Every structure is written in structure tokens, then in C-alpha cells.
Amino acid sequence: MISGWEGIREEVLRRIRVRDWPPGETIPTEEELAAEFGVARATVNRALRELAGAGVLERRRKAGTRVALLPVRKATLDIPVIRQEVEARGQVHGFTLLTRTEGAPPVPVASRLGLGPSARAIYLETLHLADGRPFVFETRWLNPAVLPKPLPDFGVVSANEWLVAHVSYETGDIAFTAEAADAREAAVLGVAEGAALFVTERTTWTAEAAITLVRLAHVPGYRLQTMI
Template sequence: MISGWEEIRAEVLRRIRTREWPAGEVIPTEEALALEFGCARATVNRALRELAQAGVVERRRKAGTRVALLPVRRATLEIPVIRQEVQARGQIHGFQLLRQEVLPLPVPMASRLGLPAGMELIYLETLHLADGAPFVFEARWLNPAVLPQPLPDFGRVSVNEWLVTHVTYASGDIAFSAAGASPREAEVMGVAEGAALFVTERSTFAPEAAITFVRLAHAPGYRVQTVV
């Protein structure tokens, strides 16, 4: 008997890799697999959902679950806690809250987040340090309507770390680019205006509304690494 969704996922993967279930074949239904493994249908659903997100199987309403013809390997990206990034480099992390105020949401940002223009959100600027030197400049819009209350003092706990550890998101998008330092970024990071910086822009969403948008401007020499 198999009970955990991880075990079911492993067994389904084994059957696919040994071609017991070849590419393109429709596999047994959730009900049939739950009966075979002696577990709840919800447990099977979780395992198949994970495999679908990994590109191993394809799931379609009323058409069942099919082994993918061309399985896709997808990169796994986790939202990092900047403090842990710095400490993993053997450096001491620090941060400074440079700005926090409630502002009306500009039209371009409202469109990006799917929120009404002029809606009041919290705008924060935080400078993260590594051994006292600028590491990341974090500029963030934060929607308090979907956050647990009361909010902490972001001068004492970084908004990045608090969000990662206290707020669950349902979806999001992320973009990486090289961009010239804006006047504000140049001032805060201590670089020349227009200097090439590695920039991450990320939006995350709760089921009911956007949670946050953040622009992270990293100090020169920063590199990102992931797994596939």
C-alpha cells in the first residue's frame, strides 16, 4: 500500500521511465489509482498535479491524464531570503529601510498588478548590505489588503524576509535583465548613473489580488543560479 503523494509520484515516474506507461498513453484515472494504492483520491491528485507542473504528464478536463510526448525540464526558482544569500557567501548581512510611505498606485504599476490606479499601497525602499557594502537595492509596492495584520516594523525585520516566511502566494511572474542604474539606484548603490546592474522584477499574487511587486537592483558582479 502506498499512502503519501511523494510515493505515488515516484511510482508514476517509475512506470513512465520504464515505459510501462509510454509517451502519449493515457494513464489510469485518479479513482483507479487511488483504489490500487489504497489511498484517498486527493492524494493521487496532488501527485499528478506535481508531475503536470514538471511537464511529465498532461492533464485535460474530461480527457484524463496523458504521459507527455515531449517531457519538459523546467527550472525551479525559489524566492530567496536575501539575508540567507549574503550569509551563504560567508558575509554579514545588514539592511537599512530608506523609505516607507503610503502612495497612490501609478497607472503602469496598477496595470501590472491588476489593481485600480490610485489605490493606496505601501511603497518601501530597502538597501541590503553584505559586510557593510551595498548588495541589493529593493524597491517594493506592497498591498496591505491581502496581508496578515498587524504588519511588522520593516525597519527591524526586512520586508523580503517577512513576506517569504509569512505570506503564501498562488502565482507570480519574474523577469531578469541587465539595466542601467537609475539616478536613485546610482545614489543608493554608490555606482555611476547608467552602470550595468543585474535587475530582478517580480510580482506575486494571492487568489484574491496582487500581493507585491518588487524591483531588485543587484550590485555589480552578482550572478543568479538555479537547478533543472
């Protein structure tokens, strides 16, 4: 006996699974299902909305609800600061500022950040440590125009953490790639040149201007995981 919207969701999933309702098939209306299950239409509606949100069903105006041909599933990733990520592994976080310079960024960086030809940017290289061993090599360009002043000593507070705590951003993009360690990365991370590194690249923006472009090269063995 089926009761509650969760019960109806289970039954709908079962029918899709055993192909009573194959992909692309229009399923009965909410009224028909409510009558069949002996529940309120709102209960059926709740279950179908849930399944539509998960991409299992497609609801179409007037044409009814059908089993999705190819549901696109979604995964949500948390983007924590590196200290929190290290601490969540039960390790101690540390970091060393290796480089801090200021000047006109290279053209590809300026273009990613939407900066004009005469704009200046701050460049930082930071090595993050987990239990004293290399964890992430962070290379970062900062747009000083959007940062609250005074700027801190980035050797004392990591730019990663300072930005999250002090600059709210509106939008950004993030990309993940696998890249062979170049000579500099290999030396900093203490790995062989050409080692496979998991790389995260992120650009963030206020409503008006770019804040930062950051590249995080992780030591071999790094794993980014989540639920789907």
C-alpha cells in the first residue's frame, strides 16, 4: 500500500525502472494517479515535482508529464578555503608566500580579468602545506582596484582566506583540468616534472569588476569528491 508523497515517488521510480513507463512515455495525469493511489492530487504533485527537479520526469505545458529520455543529473561541489579543506582531512594547514609582485599582467590574464592595457595587478605565489608537506601551489592575480584597503601582509594571512572573508563576490567561473607539472610546479611541490596534477582555475567578479584569477595545482593523489 502506497502512502505519502515519498511512497508515490518510489512507485513512479519503480515503474520507470521496470519499464512499465519507458523513456519518452507520457505518464497518467495527476488526477488519474491520485485516484489510483487514493491520495490527494497535491500529494501526487509533490512527488512528480521532486522527480522533475531530479531530471527523471519532464513536465510540459498542456502535453502532460513524460519520462525523461536522458535525465541530466547534477552534482553540487563545495568550494571551501584551502585551510578548511586541509583541516577536514584531519591535517594541519600551513602556507608560505613565495612571491609577491605588482605590475601589468600578461595579456591573457588581463583579458580574463577584463583589465585595460594600463591596469596593474598584484601577483602572488603561495605554497599550501598539509602536515608540513606540499599540498597546493596557488598562483593568483588580484585586481587591486576592487580590494578593501589596507591590504594585509599575504605572508601572514593567505590571500585565499583573506579574500573569502573580506570581499564578497557575485559571480565566477571554475574549471578543472589535469596537467603535467612544469619545471617550476615540480620544484615547488617536490614532484617529478610531468607528474599529473589536478588543477582548479577560478575567476571571481563583483557586480562591476574582476576580483581575482587563481590557479590551484594540487599534489598527485588529490581527489575532489561529492555526492550526486
